[in-house]
Amino acid sequence: MASKANGLFSSPLDEHLSAGGEIGDESLLRGAMRRLAKDKLALLGLVIAILVILVGVFAPYLMPNDPVKVLLDKRLLSPSSAYPLGTDHLGRCLLSRLIFGTRVSLSTAAIALFTIMLISIPVGTIAGYMGGWVDNLLMRLVDILLAFPSLILALVIAGMLGPGLLNVMMAVSAVGWVGYARVIRGLVLSVKEKEYVMAARACGTPEWAIVIKHILPNVLSPVIVLATLDIGSLVLSISGLSFLGLGAQPPTPEWGSMLNDGRPYMQVAPQLMVYPGIAIMIVVLAFNLLGDGLRDALDPRGTDRV
Structure with missing residues (x-):
């Protein structure tokens, strides 16, 4: 999956829009689903992503042991029936920590993505629909934020806020919303010139009603579908910040912090x-495969892949 320019995250939406595709047409979406169904790699990514989500949802029922219970007499044990993947340096079950870490990592990424959408959708919609000085002001703010290396900016924000998953989510969201706001603005600029929007305006429909009834339904659906595919990149970003000690704190099982804990050993x-x-790697690969498949499926100029 290609990366956004100066972005911390990656999304198939940018590549599709840069290729000149439109994703609001219902017939195009039906054709995209048919193309996606023929993409074996994308289907593989979808299956893996669903399995990972199910592991996170049912983590308490799948864990063979308490993931945070310290047993110093069982440090660094080899795999056994009681500990299928062995234990860590504090005697905690590795498999249980990995399973519970799935819930922590995915839920953190999902909340961060929700926050990104909560910020970017209003900003992008207002900028695209109102235009003029409002559009210039908001887009210049976006340009300023995009001018900074996003990873460095996220590190600075997380460092200022202090360690913790909540602060990492805030840092990632503060960096991630700008790219989506620009994409949403572009979609709004395209949709507001459609005939049905112009007809509604000519009939005297209030501006707020046009936005809610005609603009947002044609913008939100593709953006939300494609934004969910960014979870892999968010997991990678949050895990990277946790590895640096800015994310989940002991004893919370989180993949990035587990990497950091195991480094001395x-x-x-x-x-x-x-x-x-x-x-x-599995989570990021699964969502990237699914995202690449959806990007190709949404590209009208793309060819079917078997």
């Missing part, structure tokens, strides 16, 4: 870093 117990690293 890399020589004697590499599995402490390998397992959470593999978990992050």
Whole structure:
């Protein structure tokens, strides 16, 4: 999945829009779903993503042991029936921590994505619909934020707020909304010139009603669908900040913090870093495969892939 310019996250939406595609047409969406159904890699990503989400939802019922219980007499044990993946440096079950870490990582990414949408949708809609000095003011703010390296900006914000998952979500959201706001503005600019919007305006429909009834329904659906595919990049970003000590704090199981905890034991117990690293890779790969497939399916100029 291609990355946004100067962005911390990646999304298939930008590439589709830059290719000149329109995603509000119902027949186009039906054709996109048919193309997506033929994409084996995208379907594989979808299956893996669903399985990972189910693991996160049912984590309390899947964990064989307490993920935060410290048993110093069981430090760094090899895999066994009681501890299928062994234990960490504090005697905690690795498999249980990985399973519960799935819930923590995915829920954190989902909340961050919701916050990004909560900010970017109003800003992008207002900028695109009102135009003029309002559009210039909001887009210049977006340009200023995009001028900074997003990862560095997120690190600065998280460092100022202090360590913690909530602060990391705030930092990631503060960086991530700008790209979506620009994309939403572009969609609004396109939709507001449609004949049905012009007809509603000619009939004297209030501006707020036009936005709610005609603009947002044709903008939100594709944006929300494609934004959900950004969860892989959000998981990677949040895990990276947690690895640096800015995210989840002990004893909360989170993949990035588990990587950091296992770093001093890399020589004697590499599995402490390998397992959470593999978990992050699987999630990011699954959502990237799904995102690439949806991007290609939404591109009218794309060809069907078998």
